[in-house]
Amino acid sequence: MRLPLIISALACCLQMGVVSAQAQSVKIGVLTDMSSVQSDGAGKGSVAAVELAIEDVGGKALGQPIQLVSADFQMKTDLALSIAREWFDRDGVDAIFDVVNSGTALAVNNLVKEKKKMAFFTAAAADDIAGKQCNGYGIGFLYNFKSVVRSAVKAQIEKGNDTWFLMLPDAAYGNLVEGMIRKEMEGTKGKIVGTVRIPYESTDFSSYLLQAQASKAKLIVSTTGGSFNVNIMKQSREFGLPTATQKVGGLIDIITDVKAGGLKVMEGQEYATSFYWNMDDRTRAFANRFFAKMKKMPTNNQAAGYSAALQYLKAVNAVGSKDPEKVFAYLKTQKFDDATTRNGTLRYDGRLIRDMYLVRAKKPGDQKGDWDFYDIVATVPGTEAYGGPNDSECTELKK
DSSP states (O other): OHHHHHHHHHHHHHHHHHHHHHHHSOEEEEEEOSSSTTTTTSHHHHHHHHHHHHHHTTTEETTEEOEEEEEEOTTOHHHHHHHHHHIIIIIOOOEEEEOOSHHHHHHHHHHHHHHTOEEEESSOOOGGGGTTTOOSSEEEOSOOHHHHHHHHHHHHHHTTOOEEEEEEESSHHHHHHHHHHHHHHTTSSOEEEEEEEEOTTOOOOHHHHHHHHHTTOSEEEEOOOHHHHHHHHHHHHHTTOSOSSOEEEESBOOHHHHHHHOHHHHTTOEEEESOOTTSSHHHHHHHHHHHHHHSSOOOHHHHHHHHHHHHHHHHHHHHTOOOHHHHHHHHTTOEEOSSSOOSEEEOTTSBEEOOEEEEEEOOGGGOOSTTOOEEEEEEEOHHHHHOOGGGOOOOTTOO
């Protein structure tokens, strides 16, 4: 009778050992768009960036190989939530990265609070992630709208571009951005001298560009990206823009827009950005590794995904636990300085604070190779771009 008892005890011990190993292994998921409008700026490139972060921590966390899963949510919020729930409830995923689209990110942010898991939003810029919907589980690791607007307003006005004409999409986003720009211009020499609302489906921007020219604004600002922005720039050339007295600028840098439009079209346009691959030796080294995987250079979103995954995995190893509250507390004590994030800190509300840059698309003749698109014309310190603790609308974590 003793032998069966011994065998049973050994089997129990082995099973406990397997459960213990599974409990300690770290599993991360990249929830992204691989088949829709953001697949180029995020997508498979976001997965590749996280793979590089895993390589850079030696492929292990808590003594176990790191597991990576990914999924395409096709820019559908309900699908994103379904995948995330399955990952948390069935598959044992500990942290999610990427999540394109601010509305989807905010929905996933609510889910991670419910499930007590972590999410690093590296492809959505919604201010409320670490603002009104802060929760200690979701982290805004990409720039937010406020930092982009602040960086652009500060850098452009310092350069003397103090009168703006805004080309806004006719959508809630357009209203949000206009309100932010007006607020940031308060107390400065900056002034908005005209605005137009443009339907997203528009392909002819002639009448809008004529209004912009007539305003005599020193800076005509295209406030969104993608084909919308590229087409504005293409047609602005037909109207002789930019000129010595009227510049054409943007807000958010999407390097794939410049690739799509070409420097003959995009030359001179200026953007606020958190990352440019050709900034220095460290960014170039990372970008070359990324290029070896993807045959293109990394975007802001993909660079943020690398840094977020790297810092998360380092934190897990440092605290010896994947407990989200311990990891979040540790991250708030650190200064982040890696290949894609400079002078980074995590504010109490879960917002990454880091240096921002104003970049200008080069003249075609100044390009030194494919993807060499920008000159950095200004650096905006993180404390100026994002503000201090009192600038946060987070109340839940303020204590």
